[in-house]
Amino acid sequence: MDFFLQLLVNGVCVGLLYGISAMGFVMIFKASSVLNFAHGELLALGAFIFLSLITWGKIPVAAAFILTLAGCFLLGFIIERFFLRPLIGEKLIFVIMLTVGLAAMFKGLILLIWGGNLHTYPEFLPPSLEMQLGPIYIAPVYSATLVISIVFLILFGLFFKKSSQGIFMRSVADNQKAALSLGVHVRRVFALSWAIAAMVACMSGIVLGIINGVNVHDLSAIGLKVFPVVILGGLDSIGGAIIGGIIIGLLETFTGGYLSPSLRDVVPYIVLVVILMVKPYGLFGLVEIERV
Amino acid sequence: MGDILLQLNNISVVYSNVIQVLKGVSLSVERGHIVSLLGSNGAGKTTTLKAISGLLKPENGEVTDGNIIYNSVNIQNRAPEDITRQGIIQVLEGRQPFKYLTIEENLRVGTATRPGKPYKEDLEMVYHYFPALVKRKKALAGYCSGGELQMLVIGRALMAHPQLLMLDEPSLGLAPLVVQEIFRIIKKINEEHGTTIVLVEQNANMALQVAHYGYVMENGKIVMEGTSAELSDNPDVKEFYLGMAASGMAKSYKDVKSYRRRKRWL
Numbered sequence: 001m002d003f004f005l006q007l008l009v010n011g012v013c014v015g016l017l018y019g020i021s022a023m024g025f026v027m028i029f030k031a032s033s034v035l036n037f038a039h040g041e042l043l044a045l046g047a048f049i050f051l052s053l054i055t056w057g058k059i060p061v062a063a064a065f066i067l068t069l070a071g072c073f074l075l076g077f078i079i080e081r082f083f084l085r086p087l088i089g090e091k092l093i094f095v096i097m098l099t100v101g102l103a104a105m106f107k108g109l110i111l112l113i114w115g116g117n118l119h120t121y122p123e124f125l126p127p128s129l130e131m132q133l134g135p136i137y138i139a140p141v142y143s144a145t146l147v148i149s150i151v152f153l154i155l156f157g158l159f160f161k162k163s164s165q166g167i168f169m170r171s172v173a174d175n176q177k178a179a180l181s182l183g184v185h186v187r188r189v190f191a192l193s194w195a196i197a198a199m200v201a202c203m204s205g206i207v208l209g210i211i212n213g214v215n216v217h218d219l220s221a222i223g224l225k226v227f228p229v230v231i232l233g234g235l236d237s238i239g240g241a242i243i244g245g246i247i248i249g250l251l252e253t254f255t256g257g258y259l260s261p262s263l264r265d266v267v268p269y270i271v272l273v274v275i276l277m278v279k280p281y282g283l284f285g286l287v288e289i290e291r292v
Numbered sequence: 293m294g295d296i297l298l299q300l301n302n303i304s305v306v307y308s309n310v311i312q313v314l315k316g317v318s319l320s321v322e323r324g325h326i327v328s329l330l331g332s333n334g335a336g337k338t339t340t341l342k343a344i345s346g347l348l349k350p351e352n353g354e355v356t357d358g359n360i361i362y363n364s365v366n367i368q369n370r371a372p373e374d375i376t377r378q379g380i381i382q383v384l385e386g387r388q389p390f391k392y393l394t395i396e397e398n399l400r401v402g403t404a405t406r407p408g409k410p411y412k413e414d415l416e417m418v419y420h421y422f423p424a425l426v427k428r429k430k431a432l433a434g435y436c437s438g439g440e441l442q443m444l445v446i447g448r449a450l451m452a453h454p455q456l457l458m459l460d461e462p463s464l465g466l467a468p469l470v471v472q473e474i475f476r477i478i479k480k481i482n483e484e485h486g487t488t489i490v491l492v493e494q495n496a497n498m499a500l501q502v503a504h505y506g507y508v509m510e511n512g513k514i515v516m517e518g519t520s521a522e523l524s525d526n527p528d529v530k531e532f533y534l535g536m537a538a539s540g541m542a543k544s545y546k547d548v549k550s551y552r553r554r555k556r557w558l
């Protein structure tokens with residue numbers, strides 16, 4: 001029983017990260033219908049930039065974390081401005097191929113600078129973060145993950161529900177023509193969605209790096225996990241992405257714990273295929289409101 | 293003629309480089325007036341509005357000839373982000389709410405031309421014109437009735453403080469009483485805010501009641517213009533656009549007949 005609860009907690013923590021990272025992916029898709037195949041590489045890039053800032057740069061951890069997020073936010077803007085914007089109006093397949101190209105480019109860049117080995121962050125989480133809830137022991141990494149994830153979720157909720165920019169972003173995803181007719185700067189919304197997506201990808205990259213170590217192949221493969229997550233959650237639902245992430249996280253940890261660690265990376269894809277056969281729009285895909 | 297806010301000089305519009313829809317349309321809109329644009333399906337009314345608002349561009353349409361002068365500036369083929377910021381807001385045909393946003397969030401999108409500025413008073417203003425929206429403000433727009441949605445999209449446009457408001461068939465698919473209510477409010481907005489309004493309508497009867505001046509469009513051309521009184525008295529307009537209302541009895545058989553006769557007239 002204790003083992004079960006332990007796996008449950010770990011699974012939810014990792015799953016939240018998958019969910020948040022998938023949320024970035026969904027955001028780009030909702031705003032501009034682009035599938036970003038460079039998502040995993042952005043994740044890895046974040047983890048490596050953070051690594052360099054704290055080991056080579058000797059910058060305090062909190063500052064390095066914020067600096068990395070800010071840098072990735074900017075990077076997202078730049079990617080949209082220089083690579084995607086010229087393709088607005090072109091066939092979607094070109095844009096998607098472009099993201100595949102970007103993925104290769106980022107991966108090459110990371111291999112060039114940091115190599116393909118496994119790096120680890122120095123121990124910096126204070127042991128005071130560990131928690132003992134009855135029989136469940138929560139290691140510092142997992143409680144940190146939990147805290148960061150919940151803070152992000154709350155911030156995003158507020159951003160999309162309360163702030164004007166957040167509402168404009170949702171309006172573009174909802175009805176682009178109507179948004180244009182009211183003067184919403186649609187290209188700016190695309191750029192912002194890339195910036196935010198890059199930022200949350202980097203955030204997940206850093207935290208996953210703390211949990212599993214930093215390796216370009218592993219991290220970019222985790223980026224691929226957004227596919228089972230968003231398929232599960234529905235490509236167009238941000239809330240669904242979070243739930244999908246948690247389900248995949250749980251599946252993975254339970255498979256790893258009870259069956260075999262070597263199966264844990266396969267199971268999400270098996271689930272993906274099964275779900276696609278039963279519910280092609282995902283479990284939590286938006287139910288189209290039809291009236292008028 | 294008084295102070296001209298908007299002038300279209302002989303504009304042609306072509307979609308996808310080949311499909312010519314407007315063939316030399318000229319019209320002018322006096323500041324503070326309501327101008328109606330009447331015409332049958334496919335006449336080019338919506339295209340005319342899109343040429344003005346810049347929304348042709350995303351549909352691969354282009355003003356190939358003539359010019360559009362607004363506040364003494366040439367605005368043809370400018371981007372919609374730019375034109376909306378000059379005070380021209382088009383309310384699209386068929387309502388087009390943001391379905392997954394609440395009524396109030398929909399209204400807030402109307403502030404996109406001046407992000408970060410206060411908007412609370414404007415919300416109050418919209419709720420004052422459309423009290424029916426108040427109790428629905430937390431409801432998703434996708435679940436609102438057609439009448440509520442029409443009020444919503446007009447209200448959403450008002451949030452942008454338009455100088456020129458262009459309404460595309462606001463009466464479409466609404467019950468007669470709701471149509472009357474909407475037109476009463478349109479007139480009120482025009483009188484109280486001095487907002488200049490271009491009104492595209494199939495419901496010529498209602499449009500001519502509120503408008504000061506009107507144009508009739510067929511096949512991408514303006515075929516007739518005049519004050520609302522002149523148009524209402526014109527025998528052709530009476531026949532083809534007011535037919536049902538003038539005779540007072542709307543028989544479906546008569547509809548068919550007058551449609552045939554209009555075809556001959558064109």
Ligand SMILES: Nc1ncnc2c1ncn2[C@@H]1O[C@H](COP(=O)(O)OP(=O)(O)OP(=O)(O)O)[C@@H](O)[C@H]1O
Binds near residue numbers: 307332
């Ligand atoms: N994006 C487009 N590409 C090609 N042709 C178009 C496009 N939009 C409209 N048209 C054509 O232009 C003509 C005029 O269309 P428009 O929508 O302006 O008419 P309308 O007067 O608004 O008609 P309705 O009363 O039915 O709304 C139609 O024949 C239509 O098929």
Ligand SMILES: [Mg+2]
Binds near residue numbers: 337338339385
């Ligand atoms: Mg039309």
